[in-house]
Amino acid sequence: MRQASIESKSDRIARVLEAEIRMGALRDGDPLSSEAALVERFNVSRSTVRKGLGLLAAKGLILTRVGIGSFVTYRGTQIDSQAGWSLSLPDGDARLGMRILRIVRAPMDLCAPGPEGEMLHVDRIRFLEATGLGLTFERARLPWRGSFEPLLDGLEGGSLSQSLASRGISAASGEEWAGVLPALSTEDAQAMGRTPGEPMLRLRRLTRDAGGAVIEYVESLLDPGQFGLHMEF
Amino acid sequence: MRQASIESKSDRIARVLEAEIRMGALRDGDPLSSEAALVERFNVSRSTVRKGLGLLAAKGLILTRVGIGSFVTYRGTQIDSQAGWSLSLPDGDARLGMRILRIVRAPMDLCAPGPEGEMLHVDRIRFLEATGLGLTFERARLPWRGSFEPLLDGLEGGSLSQSLASRGISAASGEEWAGVLPALSTEDAQAMGRTPGEPMLRLRRLTRDAGGAVIEYVESLLDPGQFGLHMEF
DNA sequence: GAGACAGACCTGTCTGAACCTGTCTAGCAT
DNA sequence: ATGCTAGACAGGTTCAGACAGGTCTGTCTC
Numbered sequence A, B: 001m002r003q004a005s006i007e008s009k010s011d012r013i014a015r016v017l018e019a020e021i022r023m024g025a026l027r028d029g030d031p032l033s034s035e036a037a038l039v040e041r042f043n044v045s046r047s048t049v050r051k052g053l054g055l056l057a058a059k060g061l062i063l064t065r066v067g068i069g070s071f072v073t074y075r076g077t078q079i080d081s082q083a084g085w086s087l088s089l090p091d092g093d094a095r096l097g098m099r100i101l102r103i104v105r106a107p108m109d110l111c112a113p114g115p116e117g118e119m120l121h122v123d124r125i126r127f128l129e130a131t132g133l134g135l136t137f138e139r140a141r142l143p144w145r146g147s148f149e150p151l152l153d154g155l156e157g158g159s160l161s162q163s164l165a166s167r168g169i170s171a172a173s174g175e176e177w178a179g180v181l182p183a184l185s186t187e188d189a190q191a192m193g194r195t196p197g198e199p200m201l202r203l204r205r206l207t208r209d210a211g212g213a214v215i216e217y218v219e220s221l222l223d224p225g226q227f228g229l230h231m232e233f
Numbered sequence C: 001g002a003g004a005c006a007g008a009c010c011t012g013t014c015t016g017a018a019c020c021t022g023t024c025t026a027g028c029a030t
Numbered sequence D: 001a002t003g004c005t006a007g008a009c010a011g012g013t014t015c016a017g018a019c020a021g022g023t024c025t026g027t028c029t030c
Helices: A009-023 A035-042 A046-058 A146-153 A160-165 A186-192 B009-023 B035-042 B046-059 B146-153 B160-165 B186-192
Strands: A062-065 A069-072 A086-088 A096-107 A118-128 A134-143 A173-181 A200-208 A214-222 A228-232 B062-065 B069-072 B086-088 B096-107 B118-128 B134-143 B173-181 B200-208 B214-222 B228-232
Touching: A009 A035, A009 A046, A035 A046, A046 A062, A096 A146, A118 A146, A118 A186, A134 A186, A160 A214, A173 B200, A200 A228, A200 B173, B009 B035, B009 B046, B035 B046, B046 B062, B046 B069, B096 B146, B118 B186, B134 B186, B160 B214, B200 B228
Parallel strands: none
Antiparallel strands: A062 A069, A086 A228, A096 A118, A118 A134, A134 A214, A173 A200, A173 B228, A200 A214, A228 B173, B062 B069, B086 B228, B096 B118, B118 B134, B134 B214, B173 B200, B200 B214
């Protein structure tokens, strides 16, 4: 068999699976085939399959658990990652843009159950490209680590989860709160291109690593007409 | 049945039961179903059930005695009888009253993903006894069964979950959606003793039995100042 | 009425198997 | 050196079944 391009087999496996995920053939939370099944399907060795899965895991697209298998953790718009609630975006065709308001190192400024001290602040807004209407406003706060220094100039691939994954930081547990913000503040409304006083869906999320140390605290405001929470049990 | 999340089966059992305990469907001192019954309900092996119960015991939520069974040892605020998300009520001391608006047999009237045909309708409002302010408005719809006939004259113990439990009906899986209702309608506002136009937290839940048949569909409107959703993972 | 007993039902514990990922080693090909 | 293969082993998860022993209740006996 001829290897037509410089793409390695493991790269190809990762690319094919990533395409299936992004196309929607594999949805958020769906289990991937087992490694043994992927060995059959792609006709490669298990090491190669694992290498491909490792690439997807580093991108934050899948999550693997011993004895169970690998699962899709991609949420389409990549609003959030890992376990927890699914954010469902009804209008799947809408093109979303992202604007980073600021990436700075500063003391904690939000009222959160846990983290204090010096943090990495990442404030982002996602908006409808067609109209410029802001759909989400995320404020992420991460306890400062030296390895975050390069991020002050930009996130890897524009993704915070990818930046964390490439540093070997992954969440082992966490908590999530959801509620209603009765009225959008004037400043936030201006930043999002919305009208003040609108009710918004408010999501707060705290993730911890295996040792229980806080990885990230995120407060998100979401357009209630576009976003809902979904959970299966 | 597809494994919808990245958690193991034993984790899911522990989570579902914990939710039922924390919401008050299972009260302090209540016996859990026997392990054999849980095997039936969740359609898993006894080992898996026992593993899940072990997790709850480790958390101190239940206590298991040889030859007798497992018992709830958690004394929590009893607010709602719903599996899935935790509903947290900040002010635990507030006394809540419940008013049943109607219990009737009628065709399905809500737009829900699944159930149709003849249903048992149960509409309830929970309110602050002190002020009479309505905090929750629940519309439950259950596919009609002959054994529901007596319920038209009143729920057993005023509790829908108790009425179902005594008929051997228990949820094995389900889905839940949460979102924001931007403005309370005039009729609902009047029923709840609130002002029209208020934003509310909107919860919809669909539960199924082990065979996949719909047990219950519930739409709830919740006071966003009093209720939030919480989840650990 | 008191006590003994059987049977139903419960949890505790164990086994063997199937299937899953994590990790390692040795070897082949380019 | 890198990519890949093939295999082995460890350990996590789940299943199906079996057996022991605790608890409860109804029944029989005295």
